[in-house]
Amino acid sequence: MSMTQSKISNALASHDKLNELEELGHRHSPDSSALCSESDLPDGGFWAWATAFGCFLIQFCGFGYVSSFGVYQDFYTRIYLADLPPSAISWIGALTSFLADNVTLISGPLYDRGWFYQLMIVGSLLQALSLFALSFAKPGQFYLIFMVQGVLSGIGMGLTYGPCMAVISQHFSKRRTLVMSFVASGSPLGAVIHPIMLNYLLNGSVGFARGVRASAGFVSALLLISCLSMRTRALSTSKPTASYSAAARKCSRDVFFILITAGSTLFQIGYYFPIFYMQLDSIKHGINVQFSFYSLVIMNGACVIGRCTAGIIAAYTGTLNFTIASTVACSALIISMIALRDVASVVVLGLAYGYFSGVYIALMVPLVTAFTPDLSELGARFGICFAFTGVYYPALFRNF
Structure with missing residues (x-):
C-alpha cells in the first residue's frame, strides 16, 4: 500500500514538474515573447520619438512631394513637354501615386518579416x-x-510608405x-513647402536642371536623417509564422477590415475633388489669381493642424x-462648394x-492598426488596404 502511494505521489510530482516546464517553454516561445513586448511597450523614450521623427520625414518627402506635382x-x-497634351503629362503624377500605394503590397509583408531597414534604405535611395x-x-x-519620376520615384515611395507607419506600433x-x-x-x-520651393526654383533664374538638383539635395538630406533616426524593437520583429496568403485569407473573413477598406476607397x-477644383472654382468666380493659388496653401495648412490634433481629440x-x-463633415463641405462666391x-x-x-x-492608419488582432500581420493589412485605395489614382489624374 505504501509502495502504491509512493508511485502515485511520484507521478503527481512528475506531472507538476511537466506543467512547470510547459509553462516555462510557453513563456519563452517566439509568439509569447512578441506578445510580452506588445504589452510592455515603452510608449516613449529617445529612440521611440526619434523613430517617429524619421517617419515624419519619410511622409514629408513621400506623399508631400507627390502633392507638388502640380508645379511640374x-x-x-x-515649356518642357509643350508638344504633349496635359492629360498625357498627368500620367506621370498618376503613376507615382499609384505605385506609392500599391507597392505596399510587397513592402508590407517584407516589413512583417523584419526587412524594415532594407526597405527604408533602398526606398530612400x-x-x-x-x-x-x-x-x-x-x-x-x-x-x-516618365520612367524616372513616375516609375522609379513611385517604387521608392511605395517601399517606405507602409513600413514607416507600421513601425510606430513597435514603440x-x-x-x-x-x-x-x-x-x-x-x-x-x-505639400505646403515643396510647391512653393519648386515654383521659385523652376520658374525663376535657377532653371529646371539646377532647380531639380537643389530639390533632390534637400530631399536626399532629409531621407538620410530619417534613415539614421529610425529603429525597430528586437522583440517585436520576430518572423511571423503565418504566410502572406494566410494573412490575406484572414483579412477576407474580417468583416470590419473589409468595411474599412471599402469605406476608405470610396x-x-x-477626397480629391476640392483639392483639384478649389483653385479653379475661385478663379472662375472672379477671385484674384494670386489668392486662388494660395487657396491650396490655406487648405494644406489647415490639413497639417487637423492631422496633428486628430490623435489628441480621438483619445x-x-x-x-x-x-x-x-x-x-467632409461630405457636407464638398456639397457646400456650390456656395463658393468670394x-x-x-x-x-x-x-x-x-x-x-x-x-x-x-x-x-491608426484605425486599421486598432482593429488588427495580430500586429505581426500589420504590414500585410496595410498593403491590402492601400492597394485598393490607390487603384483610382490613374483615373483621377487622367481627368485632372
Whole structure:
C-alpha cells in the first residue's frame, strides 16, 4: 500500500514538474515573447520619438512631394513637354501615386518579416536617384521623365510608405494614435513647402536642371536623417509564422477590415475633388489669381493642424467615432462648394475642409492598426488596404 502511494505521489510530482516546464517553454516561445513586448511597450523614450521623427520625414518627402506635382505639370505643359497634351503629362503624377500605394503590397509583408531597414534604405535611395536623374532630362524627353519620376520615384515611395507607419506600433501603445497622426502631418506640410520651393526654383533664374538638383539635395538630406533616426524593437520583429496568403485569407473573413477598406476607397475618390477644383472654382468666380493659388496653401495648412490634433481629440472621442464624424463633415463641405462666391467663402471652405480631411487621413492608419488582432500581420493589412485605395489614382489624374 505504501509502495502504491509512493508511485502515485511520484507521478503527481512528475506531472507538476511537466506543467512547470510547459509553462516555462510557453513563456519563452517566439509568439509569447512578441506578445510580452506588445504589452510592455515603452510608449516613449529617445529612440521611440526619434523613430517617429524619421517617419515624419519619410511622409514629408513621400506623399508631400507627390502633392507638388502640380508645379511640374504646369512647367511640363508650358515649356518642357509643350508638344504633349496635359492629360498625357498627368500620367506621370498618376503613376507615382499609384505605385506609392500599391507597392505596399510587397513592402508590407517584407516589413512583417523584419526587412524594415532594407526597405527604408533602398526606398530612400530610389527616391533620391530618381530626382537626380530627372535633373538630366532634356525638353521633349517624355519617356525618360516618365520612367524616372513616375516609375522609379513611385517604387521608392511605395517601399517606405507602409513600413514607416507600421513601425510606430513597435514603440507606442497608448500614444499610438497620437504619434501616428503626428507622423501623417508630414505629408500636408510637405505639400505646403515643396510647391512653393519648386515654383521659385523652376520658374525663376535657377532653371529646371539646377532647380531639380537643389530639390533632390534637400530631399536626399532629409531621407538620410530619417534613415539614421529610425529603429525597430528586437522583440517585436520576430518572423511571423503565418504566410502572406494566410494573412490575406484572414483579412477576407474580417468583416470590419473589409468595411474599412471599402469605406476608405470610396472616401478617397471624393477626397480629391476640392483639392483639384478649389483653385479653379475661385478663379472662375472672379477671385484674384494670386489668392486662388494660395487657396491650396490655406487648405494644406489647415490639413497639417487637423492631422496633428486628430490623435489628441480621438483619445477622448474614440478613433472610429472621430473618423466617422470627419467623413460626414467632409461630405457636407464638398456639397457646400456650390456656395463658393468670394474670398471669405474660399478661406472658410479651405480651412474647414483642410482640417477635417486631415483628421480622416491621420486616423485611417491608426484605425486599421486598432482593429488588427495580430500586429505581426500589420504590414500585410496595410498593403491590402492601400492597394485598393490607390487603384483610382490613374483615373483621377487622367481627368485632372
